[in-house]
Amino acid sequence: MTTSVARPGPFIFYRWLILLIGALFCLFPLWATVIGGFKGTGDLRTNAFGLPREWLADNYVSIVTSARFWQMLGNSAFITGFTVLLTLLVSSMAAFVLAHLRFAGKKWMANYLALGLTFPFATAVLPVFIRVRDMGLLDTYWGVILPQVAFNLGFAIVLLHGFFSQLPKELFEAAFVDGCNYPRIFWQITLPLSRPILATVGVLALVGSWNSFLLPLVMINSESLYPWPLGMMQYQGQYGTDWGKVLAYVSLTMTPAIVFYLAAQKQIIAGLTAGAVKG
Amino acid sequence: MSSPEHPLLPDKESRPPAGLFKAGQPVEAEVLVHQLGSAAGSRVSVWHRLKNFSHAGRLTTLVLFLPPALLLFTLFVALPVLEAAYYSFFNWNGYGAPTKSAGLENFVRVWSDPVFHNSLLNNLWVILVSALIQIPLALSLALLISDRSRSSLVFRAIFFLPYILGEVVAGLIWRYLYDGNYGLVATVYHWFGLEAPEVLATVGWAETALLLVVVWKYFGFHMALFIAGRQGVSEDVLESAKIDGASRWQTTRHIVLPLMRPVVVLSLFFSILGSLQLFDLIIPLTGGGPSNSTNSAVSYLYNFGIRRMRVGFGSAVGVSLFVICVFVMLFYKRLFMQERATR
Numbered sequence: 001m002t003t004s005v006a007r008p009g010p011f012i013f014y015r016w017l018i019l020l021i022g023a024l025f026c027l028f029p030l031w032a033t034v035i036g037g038f039k040g041t042g043d044l045r046t047n048a049f050g051l052p053r054e055w056l057a058d059n060y061v062s063i064v065t066s067a068r069f070w071q072m073l074g075n076s077a078f079i080t081g082f083t084v085l086l087t088l089l090v091s092s093m094a095a096f097v098l099a100h101l102r103f104a105g106k107k108w109m110a111n112y113l114a115l116g117l118t119f120p121f122a123t124a125v126l127p128v129f130i131r132v133r134d135m136g137l138l139d140t141y142w143g144v145i146l147p148q149v150a151f152n153l154g155f156a157i158v159l160l161h162g163f164f165s166q167l168p169k170e171l172f173e174a175a176f177v178d179g180c181n182y183p184r185i186f187w188q189i190t191l192p193l194s195r196p197i198l199a200t201v202g203v204l205a206l207v208g209s210w211n212s213f214l215l216p217l218v219m220i221n222s223e224s225l226y227p228w229p230l231g232m233m234q235y236q237g238q239y240g241t242d243w244g245k246v247l248a249y250v251s252l253t254m255t256p257a258i259v260f261y262l263a264a265q266k267q268i269i270a271g272l273t274a275g276a277v278k279g
Numbered sequence: 280m281s282s283p284e285h286p287l288l289p290d291k292e293s294r295p296p297a298g299l300f301k302a303g304q305p306v307e308a309e310v311l312v313h314q315l316g317s318a319a320g321s322r323v324s325v326w327h328r329l330k331n332f333s334h335a336g337r338l339t340t341l342v343l344f345l346p347p348a349l350l351l352f353t354l355f356v357a358l359p360v361l362e363a364a365y366y367s368f369f370n371w372n373g374y375g376a377p378t379k380s381a382g383l384e385n386f387v388r389v390w391s392d393p394v395f396h397n398s399l400l401n402n403l404w405v406i407l408v409s410a411l412i413q414i415p416l417a418l419s420l421a422l423l424i425s426d427r428s429r430s431s432l433v434f435r436a437i438f439f440l441p442y443i444l445g446e447v448v449a450g451l452i453w454r455y456l457y458d459g460n461y462g463l464v465a466t467v468y469h470w471f472g473l474e475a476p477e478v479l480a481t482v483g484w485a486e487t488a489l490l491l492v493v494v495w496k497y498f499g500f501h502m503a504l505f506i507a508g509r510q511g512v513s514e515d516v517l518e519s520a521k522i523d524g525a526s527r528w529q530t531t532r533h534i535v536l537p538l539m540r541p542v543v544v545l546s547l548f549f550s551i552l553g554s555l556q557l558f559d560l561i562i563p564l565t566g567g568g569p570s571n572s573t574n575s576a577v578s579y580l581y582n583f584g585i586r587r588m589r590v591g592f593g594s595a596v597g598v599s600l601f602v603i604c605v606f607v608m609l610f611y612k613r614l615f616m617q618e619r620a621t622r
Contacts, residue, residue: 011527015423019430022420023437025495029452030440032463036455048456048466094348101341113348116356119604120556122577123597126590127359127366130373150355153348181336186344211445213559214577218585229447233563236451243461246451254448261443265436268443273503 030254037248044243059248069249071224072231073256076210079144079227083209084202086149091156091201092194096186098157099164100172110161116154121147122214129218143219144227148209156201159274163197164190203264203271210257228253360601367594377591385595394571395596398579399603401486402554405575408490409497409550414543417498421505422531435506439499446496450563453492454479479565482572489564489573496560497553501546508542509535544615551611555604576600 032048037059039052047053063069098110128147129138137143167190175185191198213229220226226234232253239245261268367385369377389395420438424431441449456463459477468475478484512535520530558577561567567574567582574582580600584593 019420019423019434023434026437026441026499028463029456029495032456033452036462041461044461045465046469048462090347090351093344097341097344101337103341109345109349112357113352116352118608119360119601120552120577122556122558122580123601123604124356124359124363125580126373126585126593126597127362128355129585130362130590131354131359133373146351147355150351153352153356157348182340183336183343186340207443211447211559213445213447213562214581229445229559232447232451236563241458241460243455243458247455250448250451254444257443257445257448258440261440262436265439269435269439269503272442272500273507 033247034251036243037245037251039244041242041244056244059244060252063245063249063252068223068231069252072226072228073253075141075225076227079141079148079216080206080209082141082145083148083152084205086145087152087156087205088198088202090149091153092160092191092198093186094153095157095160095164096190098161100182100185100190110157113157114154116151117158121151125214125218132219138219139221139225141225144212144216147215147219148205148212152201152205152208155204159197159201160194163194167193199267200271200274203268207268207272363594363597363601365594366590367598369591371590372588373590381591385592386599388592389595389599394574394583395576395579397572398574398576401489401573402557402575404486404490405493405554405557406547406551408494409501409554410547413494413498414501414546414550416494417501417546418505418539418543420498421502421509422535425506425509435502438502441496442499442503444496446559447563449492449496450560453488453495454564457488480569482569485565485569485573489561492560492564493557497550500549504542504546504549505539508539512538548608548611548616551607555600555607576603 028049035052036044036048038055038057039047040054040056043052043054094113098106098113132138132143132147135143137146171189171193172185175189180188211229212227216227216230220230223231223234232249235249236246366377368381368383370379370381370384371377420434424434424438455461457478459465459475459480464478465475476484478488516534516538517530520534525533554575556577557575558581561573561575561578562581565573567578571582576596577600580593580596583589584596
C-alpha cells in the first residue's frame with residue numbers, strides 16, 4: 001500500500017518507532033555477542049552494550065588458527081552437502097514417478113511417503129539410533145546423513161510432486177515424439193524446469209541440516225567428527241563462563257550462516273516459509 | 280482469498296486422476312502422451328501390457344526411481360515408529376534383544392511423572408505465549424512492512440535473521456545475556472548497584488526466560504508468513520475501501536485482518552508443531568534445569584530416555600509424544616482448517 005504510506009504524520013512516526021524497537025530486539029543480542037568476543041572479563045561484567053574499552057583479538061585469533069574449528073565446520077559442510085544432495089536426488093526421483101507414471105498403489109505410496117510430516121523426528125530417535133548402530137554406521141557421517149535425508153523426504157516429495165504435476169503436458173508430448181525416454185525427460189526437462197522448487201527444498205534441507213543438533217548428538221561420539229553445534233556445546237562446556245572465548249566462538253560459527261543469508265536472503269525467506277506451508 | 284496463497288504451494292486440484300493398474304482388467308490409456316496411438320480401452324494381453332508399460336523406459340524408471348526413497352523412508356522413519364511402539368513395552372538398555380517385558384509399566388511411569396507433566400505444561404506455555412504475544416507481534420510488524428519500500432525490505436531481513444541462526448547459537452547467546460555476572464541482565468543490575476540474580480538458575484524465571492528466547496527466535500518466521508498472506512490481499516478491495524472513505528484502521532480491522540484469518544490459523548499450527556519439537560534451544564540455554572523446570576516433551580525424552588539409554592522408557596515417551604502430535608494435529612485441522620480442505 002504505497003498510497004497510505006505516503007502521507008506523513010503520527011503514523012509514520014510510530015511505524016518507525018515500533019520497527020526500530022523491533023530491530024533493536026532482534027539485533028542487540030547479536031551485537032552483544034560479536035562485540036563480547038573482543039572484551040576482557042572486566043569489560044563483559046560491567047559493559048555488555050558498549051564498544052570494548054580495550055579491543056582484544058586473542059579470542060578470535062586463537063579460534064581461527066585452531067585446526068579443530070575448521071574441522072568442525074568441514075564436518076558440518078560434509079554432512080549438510082550430502083544431506084541436501086541426496087534429499088534432492090532421492091525425493092525428486094520419487095516425486096517424478098509419482099507425478100508422471102501410473103501404477104497400482106500409487107496413491108497409497110504417496111500417502112505413505114508423506115506420513116513423515118505428521119510427527120517430530122524425536123519420537124523415533126531411539127529406534128533410529130539402534131538401527132544405525134546395528135548397521136555399523138554409528139559415529140560416522142552417514143549415520144547422520146541417511147536419517148536426515150529420510151526425514152526430509154516427506155516435505156520434499158510433497159512439494160516436488162505438487163510442482164511436477166503442474167508442468168505443462170505439451171512439453172512431455174513433444175519430448176516423446178522426439179523419442180525421449182523417461183529418464184532423459186527427468187534429467188533434461190523436469191529438473192531444469194523445476195529450479196525454483198528445487199531451491200526451496202534445497203534451502204529447507206540445508207538450513208535444517210546445518211543447524212541440526214539432536215541427531216548428531218545421538219549418533220556421533222568422536223570429536224573429530226563433530227558438526228559445529230556439538231563442537232560449540234563442547235567448547236562452551238570447556239570454557240564455561242569464560243564468555244569472551246565462547247562469544248567469539250559463537251560469532252565465528254554463525255558467520256557462514258549470516259553471510260549466506262545476506263547473499264540469498266529473498267530465496268531463503270521464500271524457501272523457508274513456502275516450504276513450511278506444505279500441509 | 281480463502282487460503283494463504285503462495286506460488287510454490289502445490290495445488291491439490293491438479294493431481295492426476297488416480298488410475299489403478301489392476302491385473303486381469305483392460306487398462307485405459309496410461310498417462311503420458313505417447314499412448315495417443317495405442318488402442319485405448321481394448322483388451323490386451325498381459326505381455327502386451329507389460330511391454331506397453333515398459334515403453335520409453337517406464338518400467339526401468341519405476342524400478343530405479345522409487346525404491347531409494349521407499350527404502351530410506353521405511354528404514355529410518357516408518358519402521359522406527361513401529362519399533363518405538365514395540366520397545367515401549369520392554370525394559371531394555373538397547374543391548375542384546377529386548378526380553379524383559381514391562382507391560383504398560385513404562386507408560387504408567389511416564390504419565391505419573393510430575394517432571395513429564397511439567398514438560399508438557401511448558402510446551403503448552405510456548406503455545407500460549409505464541410498465540411498471545413508472538414503471533415500478534417509478528418502480525419503487527421508484518422502489516423507495517425508488507426509494502427515493497429526499501430525500509431520494509433531492510434526490516435524484513437532484520438526480523439527474519441534470528442530464525443535462520445542455529446538453535447544452539449541462539450541458546451548460547453541468550454545464556455550469556457541472562458548470566459548473573461556478565462551480559463545484559465548483569466549490566467542492567469550493576470547500573471543500579473545491585474547484584475544480578477541468576478535468571479536461568481531460578482525456577483520460574485528460567486521458564487519465562489526461555490519463552491522470551493522462543494519469541495525472539497521464531498517471530499520472524501511468523502512475520503514472513505503474514506507478509507506473504509498480506510500480499511495476497513487484493514489491492515482492489517483496499518482501493519475501494521479507500522474510495523468509500525474508510526480510515527487506515529478501519530481498513531485493517533474490517534478488511535485486512537478478516538482476510539488474513541487463514542494465515543493466522545496456519546501460523547498457530549506451526550507454533551504448536553514447533554512447540555512439540557522444541558529441544559535444541561533448551562539444551563544450550565538451561566539443559567532442562569533448574570530442577571527440571573524448563574524441560575519440553577522432547578528434552579524430557581532426551582534427558583530421561585536417551586541419555587540414560589533407557590530404550591523402553593524413552594520409547595514410551597516417544598510414543599506418547601507421537602500420539603499427542605497426531606491427535607493435536609488432526610483435532611486442530613478439523614477444528615480450524617476446514618476452509619483449506621474444502622477449497
